[in-house]
Every structure is written in C-alpha cells, then in structure tokens.
Amino acid sequence: MNIQKNISLKPLNTFGIDTIAKQFITVSTINELEEVIKETPSFFILGGGSNILFTKEIIPFVIHLNLKGTNILNYSDDDVFVKVAAGEAWHSFVLWCIEHRFGGLENLSLIPGNVGASPIQNIGAYGVEVKDTIVEVETLEISTLKKHIFLNTECQFGYRDSIFKKELKGKHIITSVIFKLTSKNHILNTAYGAIGEALSEKGITKPTIKDISDAVISIRESKLPNPSAIGNGGSFFKNPVISTQHFKELQKKYINIPHYSIAESEVKIPAGWLIEQAGFKGIKKGNTGVHSKQALVIVNYGNAKGIEILELANEIQDIIFKMFNISLEIEVNII
Ligand code: EPU
Numbered sequence: 001m002n003i004q005k006n007i008s009l010k011p012l013n014t015f016g017i018d019t020i021a022k023q024f025i026t027v028s029t030i031n032e033l034e035e036v037i038k039e040t041p042s043f044f045i046l047g048g049g050s051n052i053l054f055t056k057e058i059i060p061f062v063i064h065l066n067l068k069g070t071n072i073l074n075y076s077d078d079d080v081f082v083k084v085a086a087g088e089a090w091h092s093f094v095l096w097c098i099e100h101r102f103g104g105l106e107n108l109s110l111i112p113g114n115v116g117a118s119p120i121q122n123i124g125a126y127g128v129e130v131k132d133t134i135v136e137v138e139t140l141e142i143s144t145l146k147k148h149i150f151l152n153t154e155c156q157f158g159y160r161d162s163i164f165k166k167e168l169k170g171k172h173i174i175t176s177v178i179f180k181l182t183s184k185n186h187i188l189n190t191a192y193g194a195i196g197e198a199l200s201e202k203g204i205t206k207p208t209i210k211d212i213s214d215a216v217i218s219i220r221e222s223k224l225p226n227p228s229a230i231g232n233g234g235s236f237f238k239n240p241v242i243s244t245q246h247f248k249e250l251q252k253k254y255i256n257i258p259h260y261s262i263a264e265s266e267v268k269i270p271a272g273w274l275i276e277q278a279g280f281k282g283i284k285k286g287n288t289g290v291h292s293k294q295a296l297v298i299v300n301y302g303n304a305k306g307i308e309i310l311e312l313a314n315e316i317q318d319i320i321f322k323m324f325n326i327s328l329e330i331e332v333n334i335i
Contacts, residue, residue, distance in 0.1 A: 086116025103186030
C-alpha cells in the first residue's frame, strides 16, 4: 500500500481549502479499496471533491477513490445501458455520451465532481435530475465489505437527496453506477427558460443533444464561477420548500417573489433570490464572498479557511431566517 503522509488536499477540493491529510492513499480497484478498509479503522472517502467544505485543519486518513471505466452493457435501437466507475469525472462522461449520441444527460453538462457522487445528492440542473437515468447503483458496504446493488427505486431519490445521504450515510461506498440512456428518439428538455433563450439566440429550432449540452455549458460558464479560478462548491444551500400559506404571506410584502409550485400545499423558493434580497450578492468578506452573478454560490477568493466560509454561510442563514422566517439548509457536505 502506497500511503502518503501530510498531503495538502487543496488541489483535490473545488473550494480550494488547504486541509492536510495526515495519511493519504489513492485506490484504483475495488480490491485495493477492500484491502485499505480492512486495515484502517476510520477514514474519509474523497471523490471529485466538488461538494465538500473542509472545516477541519487535519484529516487523519483519506482514501481517494480513483476507480475508472466506462462500459456499454447493452445497446438496442431505443436505449443503451452504460456502467460507469465511481471515479470517472462527471462532465467527461457527459461529453462521452454526447459523442456517442446517447441522450439523457446533456442538461447535466459541466457539473463538477465524479460519477460516484452523482446519485448521493441526485445532481440536477435545467429541469433534469440524474435519478431520471439511473438504473442501479453498486456499492461496497464498509462494515461487511459486501457488494450491494441498489435499484433506482431503492435509492429513495428526492430533490438533492437519496438514501446515501440519509440512513446509509457513511455506510456504503459507491463503486459504479448503471445508466439507461436513449440511443435514438431522445427526450429533449428545453423548457428551462435560459436553455430556450440560448438556443433561439443561435437560431436553433431543432436542437440536438449536443446543441443542448453547448447551451448548458455557456449558461453555466456565464453564471457560475469556474472552480479552477475561484474556489466554490456550486450551490451552497438547497432551494427551500415552504408552505403555500407562508408563501402567500411573503408575497404580500415581496410581490415579485419567484417560486415554483411543488404540490398544492408547498412552494419552492430560489435561495439565490432570498440571499440577493438580503443584500449579500457580490459581497466580499476577507477571503470569502458571495458570487456576483449567482447568490447561491459562496466563494473562496484565495486562502480562506473552511471555517470562514461556514461563518459567512451561517450569517446568511441567520439573516434569511430573520427576514423571511425561512431556514436555509446547507447543500454541501461540511467535513
Ligand atoms: N435568483 C436570484 N438571484 C440570484 C440567483 C438566483 O434572484 O443571485 C433567482 C432568479 O429568480 C432565478 C432563480 O433564482 O430565476 C433560479 O436561478 P438559477 O436558474 O440560477 O437556479 P437555482 O435555483 O439558483 C438550481 C440548482 C443549480 C442548477 C440550477 C439550474 C439547487 C440548490 N441549485 O439553482 O445547481 O445549476 O438550478 O438548474 O437546486 C448545484 O447544485 O451546485 C447547482 C449549481
């Protein structure tokens, strides 16, 4: 086993936090992963590092998951089943799908992170969630080292949520994911406002999956900071869901409050709007701040400590609660 000592995790998390791994090992096969787990009582699993905020200065043992492989399992005239190892980069996989003309993930272009993390928080963007294409998730159970298969229905997918964030949190390691994609008759999702606008600006009336992917990439690039330039973890909070009654009260004061109906009794409010109303959009506080083009993204302008970012997030939560009586739930994992 090639265990390295005192490794900085700065290049391995998109927030760019300089936390130290006392011991660090990269594993490239499931066998290696099993070996390490057998000999290590406690460890932290690091994948793409894109949805994590390190607030601890030191992490005793880090296993960096680097399982690779993308395999077509079954191809028919209508659809295709693809098995992808957890350590494959999400966006590279999406581009691979576009190249092979496999549809279903084009709206999820340019999301940072690895394939193995995609089911955990059920990544979503521009009207599509990854749960729409996942057939099954393969895992290694940490306590028994047994392999498990979770069918889509067993994953308890919800908005930025799954069983792997709830009762199975920290109990299983996702090793691969099987997706069902379309090989023709793609179901295109262009309803999300900004996609429609981007396509019509280019005069595209009959978009291909590549056109949609390109549109999503340009929208994301215009709104979201590139983590290699400005550290961030994407949306820091979830969009809150409130009761329709609560919403109606808020609407009396804030006539233009944006909202999406979830059910008759529930309404989802964009957290970015709440944060902008509270005056945080574009602010800079020491090494941290709120992105100037998307208030849901908290950024590291340089050498921020994780704790400084968390303090800013907590301040935002307090003010939003006072102003709107809404509790913002943090979406990134705080370690
Ligand atoms: N808004 C503002 N000010 C802002 C940002 C947003 O007023 O600074 C309002 C606007 O009304 C806007 C609405 O919020 O129309 C929605 O904004 P946007 O389309 O940017 O989406 P979002 O709800 O803020 C969610 C996801 C993003 C995903 C986008 C696009 C969550 C927590 N975030 O953001 O996901 O890319 O939709 O589908 O659901 C991520 O999870 O890391 C992420 C980036």
